[in-house]
Amino acid sequence: MKSHFLVFLFFLLTTVAGGVLAQAELSPAELFRRARLATFVQKDYPEALRLVQLALQKTPDNAPMRILLSRVYMLTNKREEAREELDIVLKRNPQNREALNQYIELEYAATDPAAALSYINKALEFYPQDEEYMLKKAQALYDVKDYPEAFILINDILVRYPHNPEAKALATQIRTFASLDQITLSYDFFYFNKNYNSALNETPWHIANIAYGHRTNRGIVIGRVNYANRFGSSGLQVEAEAYPRISPRFYSYVNVGYSGNEPIFPRFRAGYSLYANLPQSYEADLGLRYLRFSSATWIYTASAGKYFSNYWFNLRTYLVPGIQSLSHSYTFTTRYYFDTADDFLSVAIGSGISPDENRSILLDRPQQLSSRKVDVWYSSRINKVNVLLLTGTWFNEAQPDRARGTQLSFGIMYQRRF
Structure with missing residues (x-):
């Protein structure tokens, strides 16, 4: 009986030892494969730990194996050991994307989003x-x-x-x-060359405004006071503007304004546009504008845009029905975004006058003839809560009984968010 027991014990020991020796002879790649299988499929974490540690004995500098070891530690609530393994990987290669992602996930598992944020910021330094x-x-x-x-x-x-x-x-x-509030200050200077009449050439325009905006979960609402000195006189205009969000796909633009200082400003102005975010990074809008000077002017507008990589392309038209003809303007804009939506460079070329421009007062003049324009904008966000915008425009138009006139305008805008 004793001899049978000794034989059984010998058989058991040789079998186990043979299994261990066999696994020791497995390649690091095969051990890694089996460790992943034990981790993600079989959920046998002790076996996964044993296999990946055995693999690391053979290839201690293997980053994927060490990341897997960190994963096993994380799954068994050994977070400090998990961090140590990831630190080893990131010390050798700070840009290791898999290790960075797992560190972020690890800190979230530890219910520490602030720590996760610090590793996200590190990742953004490299990506x-x-x-x-x-x-x-x-x-x-x-x-x-x-x-x-x-x-x-x-x-x-x-x-x-x-x-x-x-x-x-x-x-x-x-x-x-x-809820994000903002205060905006802006100033624009307009110069008219000698081909315009003396009232325009000798008295450049000065336009300034101050605006306060309040952002809610439904969109931003803005109140604005505009000041202008043009035609040798000064005047004020008050406006209210909003960008209500209708759904994830649609939002709109609404604007109303009043002034008692014609013709420096129109007595009334109003506008509405409906914007749609379309598939494949396209967008479009349809709208109308109303300006009331000595008579009413209705303007219809439409545009189509496309985001491509860091670029935004947009083609917009304004149509102004007249008694005998249809006045129209077109503008094509190309914008390149740098770091944020507030950091960009835009260049636009076009023809005609837009009712959304500060020179829109000229829409009250007789029917416009051919015109050309080039606009340049540069915007930069400073210290997260400040935005500075610089603008410049060259505008050239035909005039009845006069040579073509050229306008130059320069503007600056500062916005503070809080």
């Missing part, structure tokens, strides 16, 4: 403007209740990636909590 990391950062900012910053960032993401469904869903969440 700036990356869609995945920008979205992770917006989520982290929301989770740490930094709603104004989250609001700014999610809008930047939607400019670059307007059809990202996760971004749209997160934007809806953030808008529920975010």
Whole structure:
């Protein structure tokens, strides 16, 4: 009986030892494969830990194996050990995307979104403007209740990636909590060359405004006071403007204004446009504008736009029905975005006058003849809450009984958000 027991014990020991020796002879790649199988399919974490540690004994510098070891530690609530393994990987290669992603996930598992945010920021140093990391950062900012910053960032993401469904869903969440106020100051100078009459040539125009905007979960509402010195006189105009969000696909523009200082400003002005975010990063809008000088002027507008990489292209037209003819203007705009939606360079070429321009007072003159224009805008966000915009325009138009006139305008805008 004793001899049978000894034989059984010998058989068991040789079998186990043979299995261990066999596994020791497995290649690191095969051990890694089996460790992944034990981790993600079989959920056998002790076996996964044993296999990946055995693989690392053979290839200690293998980053994917060490990241897998960190994953096993994380799944078994050994977060400090998990961090140590990821630190080893990131010390050797700070740009390792898989390690960065797992560190972010690890800190979220530890219910520490602030720590996760710090690793997201590190990732963005190596992968700036990356869609995945920008979205992770917006989520982290929301989770740490930094709603104004989250609001700014999610809008930047939607400019670059307007059809990202996760971004749209997160934007809806953030808008529920975010309220962002802003004060805007702007000034524009208009010069008319000697081909214009003396009233225009000898008295350049000066236009300034101050505006206050309040952003809610339904959109932004703006109140504005405009000052102008033109035609040798000064005047004021008050405006109210809003961009109500109708749905994730549609939003609108609404504007009304009044002035008692004609012809410096129209007595009444109003506008409405409906905007649609379309598939494949396209957008479009339809709208109308109303200006009341000595008589009423109705203007109809439409545009189509496309986001491509960091670029935005847009073609817009304004149509002004007349008694005998239809006046029309066209503008094609190309915009390049740098870091955010507030950092860009735009160049536009076109013809005609837009009722949304400060020179729209000229729409009250007799029927416009041919005209050409070039606009340039440069915008930059400074320290997250300041926006500076510089503009310049060259405008050249035909005049009845006169040589073509040239206008030059320069503008500056400063916006403070709080």
